[in-house]
Amino acid sequence: MGEVILRPYQHALMGEIEVPGDKSVSHRSIILGSLANGVTKVTNFLDGEDCMRTINAFRAMGVTIHKEGSTITVDGKGVSSLKEPMEPLYFGNSGTTTRLMLGIISGLDFFTTVYGDESLSNRPMDRVVQPLRKMNASIDGRSDGKYLPISIRGKKLTGMDYSLPVKSAQVKSAILLAGLFAEGETTVTEKTQTRDHTENMLEAFGADISRNGLSTTVTGKNTLSASNVHVPGDISSAAFFLVAAAIVPDSKVTLKNVGLNETRTGIIDVLLDMGANIKIENQQTVSGELIGDITVCSSDLNGVTIEGDMIPRLIDEIPIIALLATQANGKTIIRDAEELRVKETDRIAAVVDVLSTLGGDIKGTDDGMIIVGKTTLSGGKVASYNDHRIAMMSAIASLVAKDDIVIDDASSISISYPTFFEHLQSIIS
Ligand code: SPQ
Secondary structure: OOOEEEOOOOOOEEEEEOOOEOHHHHHHHHHHHHHOEEEEEEEOOOOOHHHHHHHHHHHHOOOEEEEEOOEEEEEEEOHHHOOOOOOOEEOOOOHHHHHHHHHHHOOOOOEEEEEOOHHHHOOOOHHHHHHHHHOOOEEEEHHHHOEEEEEEEOOOOEOOEEEOOOOOHHHHHHHHHHHOOOEOEEEEEOOOOOOOHHHHHHHHOOOOEEEEOOEEEEEOOOOOEOOOEEOOEOHHHHHHHHHHHHHOOOOEEEEEEEEOOOOOOHHHHHHHHHOOEEEEEEEEEEOOEEEEEEEEEOOOOEOOEEOHHHHHHOHHHHHHHHHHHHOOEEEEEEOOOHHHHHOOOOHHHHHHHHHHHOOOEEEEEOOEEEEEEOOOEOOEEEOOOOOHHHHHHHHHHOOOEOOOEEEOOOHHHHHOOOOHHHHHHHOEO
């Protein structure tokens, strides 16, 4: 896709959008489908680059996976059918694939090397390597396994009790997945609730799993049974249009069939807190996840403070929330979000750079940012940092900017939202 030029657009947004499937749930559907016995049919799968990395990893380990658009059929034959891959596994830009697969591969009786692109190679992996080593995993890699490439000699793992030092669903999930193959029980306790799609899906696939507050326990010797998965629309993708409708005067946009899992709906709470006009309808539970339609109408917004337990519930939405805050009256403070520094890029630095370039009043802090609104944004040339969420945030900024916004390279958007520009076009009346 390369460089994209977005003309200023100052008219109301109207219409309905059905965002693609949730990235986190899509990854997990392939993982559990591949470990299970039986055929798992996945519908509304996210046909994005990151999720293809997970599919390709299991194909390389001998699993038959058919894909027809967003419908996937995984012919699971159980853990014992997985084979040593002939070549190193390439995980591209996908942190979720890497961290969850490290948990699985550690317990498989073969040798595997995994690597990724430049961004992924700079993201910390010791957060999963260290706990997995405590479970007896044999892992080595660059900087003693802090970074990719990483090689694993699969071994018999032992269960453990582990308190998560970081607020990370990926680390939690990696340990729980390793626990499926470990001797005895594995318990993970988190300080703050992070997304629980792994736990929900393990329950659906018949794993021996129990939850007690912020602790989750799995036992080894699990046999998973195939279970069909309908993937909810991704609230992290919907967030871009929820914010667009809230900040562009006279707009009304409905996002259909969006995942409303409570561990992910911080963006809705923040919009409501700021004074946005939001309605949620048609709620139902599908494949163990709540979904519904969200309608947002533009309204006057006020700055808020976002911190503590709220942060994991909206961690990926912070770039677009920062844009939202430039259009709200007064100060918005975001703190306790130091995890943003180790995403596809340092998202605190990237957001501050992009929104400052566009004339926003924003300052980065060690663990977040402070934004003062309301500002009229100018145009300008901005960097995407090869980060899908930064590129989409810049594109949405063009809806309220005075001049052209030029994004240096928007190709990363295909990671999580390949139809983003079509959907944006569809609500421009
Ligand atoms: O897969 P990746 O690159 O880590 O994806 C991101 C994203 O913005 O899409 C983070 F950069 O989402 C993570 C999220 O931040 C997906 C995820 C998951 O599926 O478990 C959990 C979160 O990461 P973490 O490190 O907090 O566990």
